[in-house]
Amino acid sequence: MDSTEPLPLAVQWSVHLARDRRRSEHTVRAYRATAQRLVAFLTAHWGQAVDRRAVAGVEAADLRAYLAQRRGGGLTNASAARELSAVRGFLDWANGDGTAPRLKGPRVKKGVPRPVSPDEAVALAGAVAQESDEPWIAARDWAILLLLYGAGLRIGEALGLTGAVLPLGETISVRGKRDKTRVVPLLPAVRAAVEEYVRLAPWPAARDAILFRGMKGGALSAGVVRVKVRAARTRLGLSERATPHALRHSFATHLLGRGADLRALQELLGHASLSSTQVYTAVDAAHLLDVYRAAHPHG
Template identity: 75%
Template sequence: MSEPALPPLYAQHLARDRRRSVHTVRAYQATAERLIAFLQGHWGKVADRAALATLTAADLRAFLAHRRAAANLTNASAARELSAVRGFVRFVTGEEAPRLKGPRVKKGVPRPIAPDEAVALAEEVADEAGEPWIGARDWAVLLLLYGAGLRIGEAMGLTGAILPIGDTIAVTGKRSKTRIVPILPPVRAAVERYVALTPYGVARNEVLFRGAKGGPLSAAVIRRSVRAARVRLGLSDRTTPHALRHSFATHLLGRGADLRALQELLGHASLSSTQIYTQVDAAHLLDIYRNAHPRA
């Protein structure tokens, strides 16, 4: 009897044993399928369990070069692909994949995190969590920062009173000022999944996000996880939880959001605090111009 296809087995493991999101399972299975297809052409033989046990760093380097050429991957996407490959090889062989230094990005002036980098960062943090419910928690927290523009302290201060989540939530920010923040469906789904998985329950008058031992989640835990994930993905050391909020604002402004509306969404006391994003957006556009325009 032929061996069952390995990528679907890996997907089942991620969904059943690791309880990963549908998006992550689909993405990781696709990466595993691409790796198998590439190696079979690269080696000229079937890439089964025995063959994968002989995988070398040179093989992985060739695969990443192939993927970069085929899909024009950013550094963050390439690093994410490598992370998925490592998980697949570990599942199939029971051993760690050969060590290979992931792609890195040059450090430069502060700039927004690109959407694919923001998602890759959140997924990397969630996938490295020790428990499925902790992964769901970290994913929900980071989506609240990037998808709703919350400060990390504001996310830590949320209570069970926001449940069940509708189209908006009330957020208490600096100087105890409360604002209404729209919640996108993916953000709502992330919070609901965390609530369904947390072993500690969620009381209306208690904090929403819990630490591993049941106490209130510390912002330092999220910052530490983000630092580790950005190293694995080769992202700049300016990629912080607060940078996700920064990107939320810049991306909205780039899509035509009104400054006054953005001020309300971010909870800024004055418009001058919000106007800094017009400068950042202009700098970002100039950077794109210089890199892309043939006469620049």
């Protein structure tokens, strides 16, 4: 390629995500692939080459056609929501002013309350982080929501962490209700998210200081996180059940579905009694029944 030839749009977008928004390598790779799919679709859809100016002119009807093609390929509701979130970010970047068309994403069928799916949890966390132009705030929001989904923390527990938890290891000590302390394993992705936030935060992580800070340096309010999640779930077309606390429920239910026993789950969640944990068996059974009814010929 000639050195004077501009990089493909999807590559330009990924450079912006990595350099300016400091997104993780995994996120950059996934979003670049989405942008490449969209550009390829628009090239065929419009019958002409697509540049940044053309992408900036995408309308809601074009997005509906793109999503219809993707859904035709077997994309699930949750994956479609995540795809739409990435597309919106790409179009906002192409516009330069954040005025990409807003298209309501696919909704999850209403019924028995169920946990947020893994795809929805990651899409929700990514959409919240993507809204901030400040890299450290984006990293903060991503880290907090991963602590809820990936470690099962309550929102208050995550926001109550101090610099004393650093440097992070394979576990983290959490102070829960009634000042009970428990030790929770940290997945590598969760640990990396918190470490990235600490690296980017404009304040030093003093041992006795709150870890997650607000815009002016004070303690971050749980209300701020809830508002951000509410706005993100609306953009993604997720149901009202997609709340910060739902991410903790999802952590529990998904672990139970993978074979975790109730006693271990009780310890991880910090429940005072086993009866508090047993509610997840009913939730998991409801989910399994849904799967059975959908798959069984006589369901």
